[in-house]
Amino acid sequence: MLIDPKSNVPIFRQIADQIREAVDAGVYRPEEALPSLRALAVEIRVNPNTVQRAYDELDREGVIESRRGLGVFVVDQRRLAVGSRAEKKLARLLKEAVATGSAEGVTPARMRELFESTLRTNLQAAGKRK
Amino acid sequence: MLIDPKSNVPIFRQIADQIREAVDAGVYRPEEALPSLRALAVEIRVNPNTVQRAYDELDREGVIESRRGLGVFVVDQRRLAVGSRAEKKLARLLKEAVATGSAEGVTPARMRELFESTLRTNLQAAGKRK
Amino acid sequence: MLIDPKSNVPIFRQIADQIREAVDAGVYRPEEALPSLRALAVEIRVNPNTVQRAYDELDREGVIESRRGLGVFVVDQRRLAVGSRAEKKLARLLKEAVATGSAEGVTPARMRELFESTLRTNLQAAGKRK
Amino acid sequence: MLIDPKSNVPIFRQIADQIREAVDAGVYRPEEALPSLRALAVEIRVNPNTVQRAYDELDREGVIESRRGLGVFVVDQRRLAVGSRAEKKLARLLKEAVATGSAEGVTPARMRELFESTLRTNLQAAGKRK
DNA sequence: GTGGTCTAGACCACA
DNA sequence: GTGGTCTAGACCACG
Numbered sequence: 001m002l003i004d005p006k007s008n009v010p011i012f013r014q015i016a017d018q019i020r021e022a023v024d025a026g027v028y029r030p031e032e033a034l035p036s037l038r039a040l041a042v043e044i045r046v047n048p049n050t051v052q053r054a055y056d057e058l059d060r061e062g063v064i065e066s067r068r069g070l071g072v073f074v075v076d077q078r079r080l081a082v083g084s085r086a087e088k089k090l091a092r093l094l095k096e097a098v099a100t101g102s103a104e105g106v107t108p109a110r111m112r113e114l115f116e117s118t119l120r121t122n123l124q125a126a127g128k129r130k
Numbered sequence: 131m132l133i134d135p136k137s138n139v140p141i142f143r144q145i146a147d148q149i150r151e152a153v154d155a156g157v158y159r160p161e162e163a164l165p166s167l168r169a170l171a172v173e174i175r176v177n178p179n180t181v182q183r184a185y186d187e188l189d190r191e192g193v194i195e196s197r198r199g200l201g202v203f204v205v206d207q208r209r210l211a212v213g214s215r216a217e218k219k220l221a222r223l224l225k226e227a228v229a230t231g232s233a234e235g236v237t238p239a240r241m242r243e244l245f246e247s248t249l250r251t252n253l254q255a256a257g258k259r260k
Numbered sequence: 261m262l263i264d265p266k267s268n269v270p271i272f273r274q275i276a277d278q279i280r281e282a283v284d285a286g287v288y289r290p291e292e293a294l295p296s297l298r299a300l301a302v303e304i305r306v307n308p309n310t311v312q313r314a315y316d317e318l319d320r321e322g323v324i325e326s327r328r329g330l331g332v333f334v335v336d337q338r339r340l341a342v343g344s345r346a347e348k349k350l351a352r353l354l355k356e357a358v359a360t361g362s363a364e365g366v367t368p369a370r371m372r373e374l375f376e377s378t379l380r381t382n383l384q385a386a387g388k389r390k
Numbered sequence: 391m392l393i394d395p396k397s398n399v400p401i402f403r404q405i406a407d408q409i410r411e412a413v414d415a416g417v418y419r420p421e422e423a424l425p426s427l428r429a430l431a432v433e434i435r436v437n438p439n440t441v442q443r444a445y446d447e448l449d450r451e452g453v454i455e456s457r458r459g460l461g462v463f464v465v466d467q468r469r470l471a472v473g474s475r476a477e478k479k480l481a482r483l484l485k486e487a488v489a490t491g492s493a494e495g496v497t498p499a500r501m502r503e504l505f506e507s508t509l510r511t512n513l514q515a516a517g518k519r520k
Numbered sequence: 521g522t523g524g525t526c527t528a529g530a531c532c533a534c535a
Numbered sequence: 536g537t538g539g540t541c542t543a544g545a546c547c548a549c550g
Binding site for chain 6 (some may be wrong): 426427428442445454458459460461462463
Binding site for chain 1 (some may be wrong): 521522523524530
């Protein structure tokens with residue numbers, strides 16, 4: 001893990017990016033523990049808070065999962081794989097949407113934006129119906 | 131804005147929740163500026179970093195948008211509404227997916243999980259094709 | 261006994277709350293033994309320390325009592341009810357105080373605070389007289 | 391601060407007792423910070439958890455107060471001093487009760503036991519009335 | 521020991 | 536002035 005403190009890319013993002021790549025590349029296996037916050041902080045000589053912020057980002061993305069008192073672990077993507085029929089249906093629709101967007105050049109960030117917007121709109125509509 | 135420092139709900143989340151509700155309720159109009167980080171921090175007597183963390187969360191959700199040197203602003207959801215044909219198509223598909231999930235009782239958190247998972251899978255596939 | 265590890269309510273408090281309710285509801289009778297630390301820990305899949313902390317809390321509240329080498333037992337509230345004339349008098353006064361506070365909307369936590377403060381003040385006064 | 395690890399008195403209680411005495415004796419002034427958890431743990435060579443348990447006990451008793459991110463502080467007893475009329479009334483009754491108990495030789499621990507028992511009984515009665 | 525939240529106060533980039 | 540990042544170091548919940 002190499003960090004360039006002078007880069008314009010924030011340190012916490014450099015960390016997150018490298019871990020994300022490592023997970024995608026299979027360097028860390030599903031359910032495997034990553035280095036502890038403090039251990040990684042010492043190793044790359046940054047403040048533990050900075051590492052935490054990186055882990056936070058990966059947690060929100062669903063790449064890793066932290067278990068208090070135990071450590072942080074690579075999420076087994078297969079475990080996410082949809083139980084109920086409702087979820088299967090949803091997953092299929094999402095896959096179609098993402099594939100379409102991707103094929104037509106919409107960036108992931110923009111897709112996330114649209115997804116969140118849709119979610120929010122839906123929630124408000126649902127709320128008002130109460 | 132009322133904060134309970136002894137609550138089990140983290141302060142930054144209390145802040146985020148209250149602002150989100152205020153925005154939904156129309157207390158803040160689209161494109162309107164929210165209180166500055168430091169101003170809000172003074173008002174509710176917490177550290178500016180804690181307020182920032184709340185703003186961060188809302189930013190990621192697309193509720194607000196911060197513009198460095200200017201302040202943080204309520205995002206005009208209509209502005210997200212999409213420009214290109216590709217985005218329109220994507221938006222329609224996402225809406226369908228979310229509506230379906232919502233109707234069948236899938237929680238927003240779970241939908242977000244599945245969406246992120248789908249995104250990630252798609253990106254990896256796209257990457258390998260390179 | 262159902263535990264939600266993702267809840268914001270700490271696990272040890274979830275445990276304590278459920279046991280307190282069970283005792284109040286008469287699920288466990290006075291003088292009856294509760295599940296052993298380790299047995300309960302295994303059953304609900306948490307660390308024994310966590311269970312210990314829950315039992316600790318209930319012990320301090322006087323709901324249960326642990327007897328070394330034997331187990332933990334539901335305290336028979338009638339047993340507390342007082343032996344000596346002095347205790348009867350005290351109990352009567354405390355009951356009046358608590359009833360008054362409760363009727364006027366003082367929270368239990370605040371009553372405890374005032375009680376402890378009173379106790380402390382009294383002890384110091386007694387000490388100085390020595 | 392001297393700790394006797396061989397004593398029958400648990401270490402955390404030895405710590406709590408000594409700090410309580412120090413506060414009563416005015417060694418630490420109201421609003422003054424106590425040694426941090428870890429600092430004290432290192433100094434007297436015990437596990438930080440043990441110190442925390444001592445601080446916990448003092449916190450519940452209202453002797454000290456911990457402020458996240460800052461440290462633990464001696465509570466200014468004057469600050470507790472009853473605002474509302476209801477609290478004044480309650481405080482007066484509690485003072486009478488404690489003074490009576492104290493005068494007739496009831497121990498503080500026993501008083502606390504009776505107080506907690508009374509509180510609990512009252513709460514249950516209030517709950518059932520719902 | 522682990523991760524999580526918070527504070528104080530620093531420096532930076534931007535307007 | 537604004538927000539963004541980082542450090543040092545605190546307590547908190549859990550194992």
